Amino acid sequence: MNIPVNPGDRYDVYCAACPTRMVLDRIADKWAMLILGRLARQPVRFNQLRREIDGVSQKVLSQTLKRLERDGLIARAVFATVPVTVEYSITPLGETLNDAVAALRTWAETHIETVLEAQRRYDKA
Amino acid sequence: MNIPVNPGDRYDVYCAACPTRMVLDRIADKWAMLILGRLARQPVRFNQLRREIDGVSQKVLSQTLKRLERDGLIARAVFATVPVTVEYSITPLGETLNDAVAALRTWAETHIETVLEAQRRYDKA
């Protein structure tokens, strides 16, 4: 371990310098996962997204959308309406990621009881 | 949306007050994912883990391990050797989560080229 990634080495998230680590850091994010899951259903506008992703601030939503767009996971379309309409949609690449992320979201929803139980036991001891 | 979770409501990560949101926030973490993946192979001691999870600080490793233990995802065993040995291992519940997380880690490793390409295109424009 601790081996920097040079051309020819294979990718390894356990190496800090590996570009896959950067990507993991970016997708291992609560807001990114929720946004991706919402856009997987259908394209949504900025403020609509803000209302549906309960608890996200405008700043963080804006930042996260920018990063997801830069990574090619979502697309941003501007329509010259009044007022201006900005629609975000998922890309084919984003859809492949969403399949993996969906498993995490459903894990949270199906195993929540067991986790809460474990927390109660830990806190009692 | 924005409806607080009351008894009888079904769980929904898109609601900020839902306990599943707390769990998602906890598992949607770079370090937690890397730790879980390493422990899925075999039990590992603290300092060994610190060396293998390249880039993690002792403080964050310690904090993350505590949270994972509290959530029932990993187990902590202390042996009265000299110096003391502390071994961390994955639990059956942790293994079910690791299956989902593994998909994310491999996504990062398989789609990294496409993501880097998208970033270059975005930065050029």
Added chain:
DNA sequence: AAACATGGTTTCAAAAAGAAACCAGAAAAA
């Protein structure tokens, strides 16, 4: 004697996140 091993905690600076105000411009409500 000095360095290194164990598994952490503590301290402090830097980075990130969150809350709130602000922006322009038009439409709708009062």
Added chain:
DNA sequence: TTTTTCTGGTTTCTTTTTGAAACCATGTTT
């Protein structure tokens, strides 16, 4: 007509989190 609402953000400021480094006790190795 003045106020409020809508669009999609950015800016500022505070609070939280993170990361780097030092420190801790105990014991072995060099």
